[in-house]
Amino acid sequence: MSDASSTWNPYAPLAASTARALGVGAVLTVLVLWAVLTGFDLVSPNKLPSPWQVAKAFAYLVWDGENQRSLLWNATIWSLGRVFAAGVLVVAIGIPVGVLMGASTRVNAALSPLVDPFRSAPVVALLPIMVMWFGIGEWMKILFLYAGAVVYLIPLVRDAVRAVPQAYWISARDLGATPWECIRLAVLPLAMPRIADAVIVAVSVMWTYITVAEYVNAREGLGQLIQNARRFSAMDQVFAGIIVIIAFALLSYHLMRWIKGRLYPWETRV
């Protein structure tokens, strides 16, 4: 067998159609397995609702004809709003702090003990503290998302800045640039694609924390929707809610990847 057609070759090229077929095939297999497990009552519906139950719950969430309302639409708007508000804060504070840390070994030495350990902090355990400090209102939820994501963003931005080869700094200095000009005009532009990757990671982190953020006293939101459904043992709605969150996380991921590609077309061609 030639190397190119071998399964165990990490460098083997793979046609887009083959890749898609394998991916779709795997998802369908899981769906079929799920349908079989629930269809033949091999698992209790209280533990695992069937695909069609979830689909029905989804339809109900999209449009509740009885009450003339869309629970899902409402919840999505609220969650999106919170992720967006926290995202603006994360970017507005995290990027400058990360850039300063990346640009100065002194600033980094001072700030990294205050930032780096929190990457492995139990963010969920912070929730009661956030409630104590900021109450149970909207600010608490946004600040919780912010805190959870910014501790990821800052070190990634710092590393993005530090990953820029020193040659560009040396060359700019030689041409007469001041240190600050070197950072602003040479290092930062080259760090931007990796900084964009850091933002994408931070947004993904926020989507995973949204349910936790909406744990306390949320009247609207996807996390609250799941909470509520769980309280009434509506497992089908819990599953539908989870799938919607995953879908939004994926959607925003691909949207941001696309935007990044448009902003920094040179990156992929290097």
Add this chain to the structure above:
Amino acid sequence: MTATDATQVSLDLRDIVQEYPQRDGTGTVRVIDGISLHLERPGIVMLLGPSGCGKSTLLHMMGGVRPIGTKTPTQGEVLIDGVPCHGAHDDVVMVFQRYANRPDLSVRENVAFPFRLKCWRERVPKAEAEQRVDAMIDAVGLGGHRNHLPSQLSGGQNQRVALARALVLRPRILLMDEPFGALDAQTRAEMQTLLVQLYEQNPCLIVFVTHDVTEALTLGDRVLVMSTAPAKIADDFAILEPRPRSSAWQRSTEAVRLEERILDQLHAKSSRRGSVTVSI
């Protein structure tokens, strides 16, 4: 003051010693051991020596490009026009082997980059800067590639971009650190021809580091041969043959004798490390 005076320049090294901390942290290594030099424009000075002997170290100090975290020079002084030089100098620009072209900027933006810096914005009006950039891109033969990214260019074309970026500033001293070392023979010959052309149009003091004997004989008005571990100037001679130097001259007894003289010097170094023979 005449135009010639405006480009007149002198570069002096006085008793330069360079020591670097040893990699394992036990003390220091002396890389350069008391080099003194006097260079004047116009001319192409070739700095030749075995790899690792300290050519880059010496060249970088001439332009005030200082390694981060080590004092350079450890002892001695670099003077430009008789004035001690400690940092980056306006009249000195360096072309690196790995050309340091910005992957995110087009050819034109790369060449125009220096004019985005405050020190050059203050000195060169925008209109003049634009005109210099365009003229220089044409001069290095990249007129058709203005909007291309460096990743779309060949190695030789990338080195043309780096050369253009250095020359738009009209430096009085141009330092080149094995600029054509990574190019194939054909491209290297083209680049050498281009460099000579640009030099004839706008003579300045070029200090050109190479480990290629043929390159030294093709380009140099003066050839400095360095010894190694620690480095001293082992040989220093002039070549009077005008450029461009024909292949007939390259085969002449004069050229062959010079080549043997350099090779002897370089081989003497590897067999008798540390010992220094000076013959000027």
